[in-house]
Amino acid sequence: MIVQFDHTSVLLSEAVEALAPQTGRRYLDGTVGGAGHACALLEACAPDGTLICLDRDAEALAVARQRLVHFADRVQFFHDSFDQAEALLAEAGLLPVDGALLDLGVSSHQLDVAARGFSFSKDGPLDMRMDPSRSLPADALIDSLSENELSKILRSYGEERQSGRIARSIKQARSSGQLNSTAELAALVEQVVRPRGPQRIHPATRTFQALRIAVNDELGALTRFLDRALGLLAPAGRLAIISFHSLEDRIVKQTFAKWANPCRCPPTIPQCACGEKPRIRLISKKALRPTEAECMANPRARSARLRVAERIEIDEDLAVRR
Numbered sequence: 001m002i003v004q005f006d007h008t009s010v011l012l013s014e015a016v017e018a019l020a021p022q023t024g025r026r027y028l029d030g031t032v033g034g035a036g037h038a039c040a041l042l043e044a045c046a047p048d049g050t051l052i053c054l055d056r057d058a059e060a061l062a063v064a065r066q067r068l069v070h071f072a073d074r075v076q077f078f079h080d081s082f083d084q085a086e087a088l089l090a091e092a093g094l095l096p097v098d099g100a101l102l103d104l105g106v107s108s109h110q111l112d113v114a115a116r117g118f119s120f121s122k123d124g125p126l127d128m129r130m131d132p133s134r135s136l137p138a139d140a141l142i143d144s145l146s147e148n149e150l151s152k153i154l155r156s157y158g159e160e161r162q163s164g165r166i167a168r169s170i171k172q173a174r175s176s177g178q179l180n181s182t183a184e185l186a187a188l189v190e191q192v193v194r195p196r197g198p199q200r201i202h203p204a205t206r207t208f209q210a211l212r213i214a215v216n217d218e219l220g221a222l223t224r225f226l227d228r229a230l231g232l233l234a235p236a237g238r239l240a241i242i243s244f245h246s247l248e249d250r251i252v253k254q255t256f257a258k259w260a261n262p263c264r265c266p267p268t269i270p271q272c273a274c275g276e277k278p279r280i281r282l283i284s285k286k287a288l289r290p291t292e293a294e295c296m297a298n299p300r301a302r303s304a305r306l307r308v309a310e311r312i313e314i315d316e317d318l319a320v321r322r
């Protein structure tokens with residue numbers, strides 16, 4: 001069965017250029033989704049470069065398989081979260097890789113399918129799981145949280161300033177059995193929030209984003225991935241990460257900064273005494289942003305940031321494994 005899967009890849013040429021793919025090398029796409037980046041990477045590393053594709057969404061992975069069928073002899077697929085990438089690739093004898101890409105968040109397809117429960121504009125169950133075989137759906141997560149915990153999630157992951165009022169209403173509606181679908185949640189938030197200035201986005205946007213991030217432990221997965229990411233990369237291997245949220249971008253930015261400049265010596269001493277050596281080189285100091293033309297064509301690109309690092313440390317373990 002061919003699944004309709006609409007997703008426009010963001011920062012496509014920038015991400016592929018950043019990874020500088022070469023024939024004969026091995027790459028990882030940790031968030032293959034609709035395979036837009038994957039296809040461009042496979043074309044760029046033809047005829048002999050290979051790509052390992054991961055997604056925690058089985059439906060996305062099935063679509064990626066179909067779309068990449070012409071590259072079948074150069075591509076492998078795994079249904080898992082990218083925070084498992086190092087263990088998974090080690091077990092499969094596929095370490096190290098010469099470049100890795102993460103294009104974070106959800107695909108437009110996930111938002112478009114009502115039954116997945118991601119969207120306030122399409123009525124569906126309160127689910128929001130990228131991998132429905134793992135973790136709690138949104139309704140069960142809400143029920144497991146206190147009003148205060150829910151409010152904190154809405155504030156920190158959604159930057160929702162009216163988080164307290166929304167959390168209270170959500171908890172009340174859940175306990176009286178009146179909140180069971182995404183349309184009901186969107187209507188509830190619309191009723192509760194006080195409009196502040198001109199409304200550019202639906203009032204429920206931030207609440208949905210926060211719940212989705214919490215349901216899928218998106219920041220936890222990114223942090224766990226970064227904890228092991230240097231173990232994935234061959235020397236001179238590159239890591240490119242596209243984020244859509246300031247919290248994600250901050251995690252990437254701070255981790256890259258720590259890797260690039262790990263010295264813990266006080267600035268007053270003339271020479272480094274801690275011995276910590278840089279492990280990466282930043283390919284660009286600032287995050288790359290989409291062009292105005294890309295944002296006009298695809299408004300979802302507006303918040304995108306691409307950060308790229310290149311591994312410079314020669315790790316003996318990796319040298320042995322290669």
Ligand SMILES: C[S@@+](CC[C@H](N)C(=O)[O-])C[C@H]1O[C@@H](n2cnc3c(N)ncnc32)[C@H](O)[C@@H]1O
Nearest residue numbers: 009031033034035036037055056057081082103
């Ligand atoms: C923005 S889309 C990727 C789109 C893709 N780059 C393209 O060009 O079509 C993000 C994808 O990452 C997947 N994803 C999000 N978090 C993940 C995780 N922790 N592990 C694996 N896949 C994840 C989602 O299921 C979704 O398919």
